[in-house]
Amino acid sequence: MQCSFRQLKEKSLSTEVTQMQWNPKMDLLALANTQGEVWLHRLNWQRVWTLSPPTGTTEGQGVTGLAWRPDGQVLGVGYQNGQVVLCDVEKAEVLHTSTLSHPVSCMTWQEAEDKHRVTSAPVHVDQSSSPVSSQATPQDTAADFLPRLTPLPKGYSATDKANSEEEIVEDNKRLSSQTRLNILVVGDEAGSIYLLAYGLFSMGQLAPEEHPQAKGGRLLSVTLSSDLQCLSAVVQHQASADTSQPEHTICLTTYNTSLLATRSQELATLAMKYGQVATILGYMENTLRSMSEAWEDILLEMDNKLAKFAETIDNKDPDWQVSDEFLQLLMWGKASPELQSFLLNTLTEKGLKKLGLSIDNSYSNIEKLVLNHLQRAGQALLFHLSELKGLSLWYDKYGMLGLNTQAVQEAWSCAGSFMLKTNELLQ
Template structure:
């Protein structure tokens, strides 16, 4: 037998706790005692990236690569959670809790081919015909692309976790728990699941012989488990995508819109006047004069319009796209739950799924309401700042362009109503020193609060709401009509 020959050596500053080679790429993952997770290339052993998910040093850590080599799973010995990390960039994509600290893990790919599985893989590819590709998010392009990597290939893979206290769990696609196994004694030190899902071999610290558990139930329900796990992965990924979309919307809003009331309040305080900003604007509207200097407010108007446009694009391109994809996958899960012979033993509850569909539908309706509020706010502020800009030019005795000088009586009434509605002092919102001007209506939708909207949209004259309010009477009349026909 030929002897092994050393081909390279690399000195590291800290002792290595564990390492794992990528099954597909020239990469090796290392964890050291200083609390770092490192990714190195094997060819020249250069560092690709490092990640320090905890501020403490580690005593024990376990690693496992997804079979396609795009996701790395790890678990710290002192914690009860598993983390899925992107390989392209040091980015944590998904975290889920477990009942006990993990001492070993194994990530394998199911190799058994059956007609049912082949049919599922083909139908999985056809689903792309109905759902457009989700666009990348601005300022978070890399993050949104990495989240979509959680889906991976359609072929089933299973992450097996083991720990102390008879703790063994199986997660399809590394995210969806499909089994919790009992009958294991001692601390798990190594485990391996067969490629056909029929048996699981476990090495424990107590017994001298290996434990070998029968997992034939998973193998017999393989097509149903695969379909459920794949749908769960889609839904979990889309939820993260929607959450990231909301984060981008909040950032766009905070760039300028949260500063609007503060600027106007500061504007009043600097003038040291007892009159309210509403009175000053109305005086400017009626008499064309004011004690204030409005230089700088034009830029504020442009910034507000730009921020509204950014939020509007995020709602249309990202939030609604993610919600529609969620409804699509939840509707398929609802259909699966109605096939009780196949999926009821696996725990699919049609009532719970129906509740989830209702929640996503309500979310989509609220997003559509937000679009209407944004559209109305953009029109209001555009007209308001257009009038304000013309008033500034007149006060400075500068030339006003003819296209800007067209101000009808209807436009004047609109501006007056806008000032009365938005610039009046609201006692309910008086939560800081100075006056709070209720001029911004979008931010109330983005706050993480369970309270009702502070300034709900005006529903007067809404035909759909009027129809719903009359539905009870309509239903009663219809029922009476049917009874008369039957008699």
């Protein structure tokens, strides 16, 4: 038996490794080091990509948890600052970020058994079948009614050529391939347990006050059974200085999570809807950012064209800009004597035409972003919120899970107001 195992390879790394996780489906190994980086290697030790630590922070960047989604397409990374990042395995692209109130201490990702097979969103439900039957899986009908979201152009003066790239914007969270509910279970240093459907949708939290055995302890491990009936947690307690107990005590606690099993299809539906809404909101945020940059291009162009005018003005206000003077002309139709002289004598008719053409192009880009991107995203958002409102009225299935009709209605009203503002902008 001494020769039953043999060493295949031995590799030296430049930085100490703190976490390791094999991919359950592919020949990939995820490694985390003390600098907060995550490396992805193949079995031949070829490095696929490197994920840098979260930006904007200097502390709490250490990786304290790694977990692969059961299909091996997404890697979950937990950090000391409480962030949980979902990373696409192909592009090292951050798909989603959740922030917990305490540092992450452990993570595990569990997939439900076959009898809990579900798909996107239940718009049509066969009540004669079992609630967890894989034969009556409801389908997401959003694609039948909504125009497809197109990728944002890379350049705001560019044409639709950038939109010809094959990119599925609607699947930004990589959920289209999910046919079974899977749950990311995260434990933190304070003893709280978080349940995240598909790693995105926070569907439950078990606080230390609700399980006194974990109060004041650190979660070492959390595991959810494949039938979603049982959750186990291993907690480490540190003995107080005035006791004769061992320095550390380990406690194993088990919880009944049968609600997850009986409502797995409903939870999967809400999680899919959450992923769709989150994708649309991110798309709208990027569109608004593009519109803001296009507007800044207008102001920058005016500043460049009117630089000579600025040199002739003796203005003592430190916040004064040439664009302020020009915008007053556009809004009120009145120009200062200095601006009139500049436009008539210095800028010339040719220069004025170039300036007008540049401004027209920028306005045209903004109009395209509103028509082709912002309005489509707003329509999709209203559609999904309307479906959520309908689901919230079914209390026995969704209302009891916390889906509140009033909250959904308020969100729907805000989205409607946003669409009205979008139409006003076009007019």
